[in-house]
């Protein structure tokens with residue numbers, strides 16, 4: 001195993017630890033994302049063969065489809081509707097990783113399932129974290145939000161927010177990272193990857209402008225989000241929403257709130273005149289539904305950890321963001 005691959009794996013594992021409730025060692029912190037630049041060796045491809053690429057989440061998959069285009073042979077690991085925090089890989093996922101030239105991950109501790117999967121794959125795996133160059137939000141960034149109880153801080157495990165894709169600006173950075181890595185691995189197609197990324201970044205810029213315009217319809221005092229778990233930090237930061245609270249006080253869905261935390265959230269919803277609770281399609285809505293019933297607010301389903309199916313109106317990342325924005329604006333304006 002090359003030194004480079006060791007570095008990539010170490011950074012990944014530290015990200016996994018920080019995101020999954022085990023206290024990360026300071027020297028293995030999130031501030032050391034896997035490096036992508038100028039270090040991936042070209043893959044020796046047979047004539048006519050394409051680079052074999054695995055993407056973890058279907059949102060990462062959609063990004064790779066846009067940037068890789070016809071140059072890559074893409075396998076997306078998480079099916080539509082799968083929750084990235086609690087996904088259980090199957091033997092075919094181990095096989096896909098073993099056969100891949102490169103595995104693209106969201107990073108920042110989102111893909112906990114990769115630790116055992118890579119152990120089981122029994123082979124060298126080249127991992128590229130798309131989060132490189134993105135400044136992660138952590139719990140301290142949430143401290144001043146109304147309604148967050150002290151118990152929520154205690155409950156949190158000290159990780160960073162892995163939901164970077166909820167801001168199209170971050171996805172633009174991710175597209176650049178993907179293009180750079182693909183160009184290094186498959187130099188013959190480098191110009192195509194770079195052109196695809198540039199075209200996609202243009203669409204992301206338009207999406208960002210459109211979201212700002214849509215959010216303008218919500219009176220500023222009503223730009224308050226309550227969500228099932230801590231998903232919308234990057235969206236809130238970009239578009240000026242206040243995060244009032246979350247049903248599961250964690251960056252992951254693998255946690256349960258205490259009765260006290262739920263009572264605190266109910267109080268915060270009432271105090272802040274919050275109009276809706278937003279629940280991802282990959283998350284069990286029972287607790288959110290009880291909150292909505294008890295406080296008389298709306299429960300609105302959004303697409304968070306997964307894209308929607310072909311009929312959903314959220315089957316690509318661009319449509320997913322348009323769908324979510326419209327649903328949020330409709331509920332809060």
Ligand SMILES: [Zn+2]
Nearest residue numbers: 231251252305
């Ligand atoms: Zn999540």
